[in-house]
Amino acid sequence: MSTSGRPHGDARKERILDVALKTFADNGFRGASIAEIADRCGLSQPGLLHHFPSKAALLAAVLDHRDRLDAERLGFGEELRGAEALERLATLVEHNAQLPGLVRLFTVVTGEAVAEGHPAHDWAVRRYRALEGFLARALEAGVADGTLAPGIDAAAVARQVFAMMDGLQSQWLLDPSSADMPALFRDYIEQLIARISVAGN
Amino acid sequence: MSTSGRPHGDARKERILDVALKTFADNGFRGASIAEIADRCGLSQPGLLHHFPSKAALLAAVLDHRDRLDAERLGFGEELRGAEALERLATLVEHNAQLPGLVRLFTVVTGEAVAEGHPAHDWAVRRYRALEGFLARALEAGVADGTLAPGIDAAAVARQVFAMMDGLQSQWLLDPSSADMPALFRDYIEQLIARISVAGN
Numbered sequence: 001m002s003t004s005g006r007p008h009g010d011a012r013k014e015r016i017l018d019v020a021l022k023t024f025a026d027n028g029f030r031g032a033s034i035a036e037i038a039d040r041c042g043l044s045q046p047g048l049l050h051h052f053p054s055k056a057a058l059l060a061a062v063l064d065h066r067d068r069l070d071a072e073r074l075g076f077g078e079e080l081r082g083a084e085a086l087e088r089l090a091t092l093v094e095h096n097a098q099l100p101g102l103v104r105l106f107t108v109v110t111g112e113a114v115a116e117g118h119p120a121h122d123w124a125v126r127r128y129r130a131l132e133g134f135l136a137r138a139l140e141a142g143v144a145d146g147t148l149a150p151g152i153d154a155a156a157v158a159r160q161v162f163a164m165m166d167g168l169q170s171q172w173l174l175d176p177s178s179a180d181m182p183a184l185f186r187d188y189i190e191q192l193i194a195r196i197s198v199a200g201n
Numbered sequence: 202m203s204t205s206g207r208p209h210g211d212a213r214k215e216r217i218l219d220v221a222l223k224t225f226a227d228n229g230f231r232g233a234s235i236a237e238i239a240d241r242c243g244l245s246q247p248g249l250l251h252h253f254p255s256k257a258a259l260l261a262a263v264l265d266h267r268d269r270l271d272a273e274r275l276g277f278g279e280e281l282r283g284a285e286a287l288e289r290l291a292t293l294v295e296h297n298a299q300l301p302g303l304v305r306l307f308t309v310v311t312g313e314a315v316a317e318g319h320p321a322h323d324w325a326v327r328r329y330r331a332l333e334g335f336l337a338r339a340l341e342a343g344v345a346d347g348t349l350a351p352g353i354d355a356a357a358v359a360r361q362v363f364a365m366m367d368g369l370q371s372q373w374l375l376d377p378s379s380a381d382m383p384a385l386f387r388d389y390i391e392q393l394i395a396r397i398s399v400a401g402n
Binding site: 025026027028030031104107108109110111112113114115121124125128129156159160162163164165166167168170171173174175178179184187188191195 | 226227228229231232305308309310311312313314315316322325326329330357360361363364365366367368369371374375376379380385388389392396
């Protein structure tokens with residue numbers, strides 16, 4: 001990564017986030033240690049803790065970093081509606097297939113986070129609500145503009161779409177040669193669009 | 202649990218499996234300790250290790266135990282075909298909604314197991330292959346008997362079905378009040394059956 005022109009502290013923080021992402025993805029939150037992350041960054045533990053005061057704070061920063069990248073790619077804040085929003089998700093999954101470390105981070109930490117009291121539990125709950133809210137609103141906009149059928153349960157469809165995405169991610173991480181994640185997800189999205197579109201749109 | 206009529210050693214093993222299941226479900230494999238499990242069973246560590254020689258061996262026994270319960274419920278080995286197999290899965294999910302500890306075990310351990318070298322990695326790979334093989338064969342039997350449309354990709358449908366099941370489990374564990382797992386899964390299965398059935402069956 002080029003860091004020319006960045007303040008030295010920001011470059012170091014980005015380096016720590018990159019290393020921490022890989023370490024959490026490989027070992028989960030519980031299996032990762034601050035000592036190992038510091039060592040892989042060439043820092044002392046106090047040096048690392050100067051930037052992030054605890055392992056939980058470091059995980060939160062890594063997850064926020066991943067969410068920002070995904071939000072940029074999803075086009076949150078743009079005017080996406082109806083089938084276009086669904087197709088954008090299929091494109092995101094194709095992109096994620098190039099980034100197994102990032103997908104592994106999300107899968108391992110979300111798996112751990114189903115336990116109450118895990119430091120990422122509230123992040124994971126908020127994250128699903130935000131993603132589902134984004135997609136449900138986009139689907140409702142498609143109903144409003146007449147391209148999607150009235151009467152669809154936008155919130156239910158949104159939950160199913162993210163469930164399919166997550167489940168295919170797990171299968172693909174476990175067994176990359178047998179599960180063609182992007183093709184299986186795009187097939188699901190195309191069937192869904194065919195089912196909920198108004199004919200002719 | 203009634204243990205009348207069982208040999209004492211078997212009853213103790215079942216007790217250890219029950220406690221271990223709950224501990225792995227709460228803490229994951231990495232976060233669970235043999236010391237804690239032994240303590241919750243009222244055993245010394247050597248006493249526990251007499252029955253299961255390592256934490257990995259204990260996890261393997263717990264996962265095998267869960268798989269046997271699921272296989273019985275799924276009717277593996279019975280003659281299930283086509284839409285009937287899909288409906289049986291929807292019934293399984295309704296049953297699982299009564300057993301959050303068991304679902305949490307599976308979700309946490311499968312999440313961890315995407316890392317190579319995790320003691321449950323090979324179990325998770327084999328498990329998906331077995332489940333997908335079972336369902337793909339049942340769908341192909343439905344094509345053969347004329348109830349399902351020829352030309353469906355049975356292996357792809359099977360992967361999507363288990364992806365949906367797993368993804369909805371995660372959402373439900375994280376946020377039980379907002380994600381109605383059994384209803385969302387049954388809705389998906391009914392849409393799928395409508396799409397791949399031959400009209401009139």
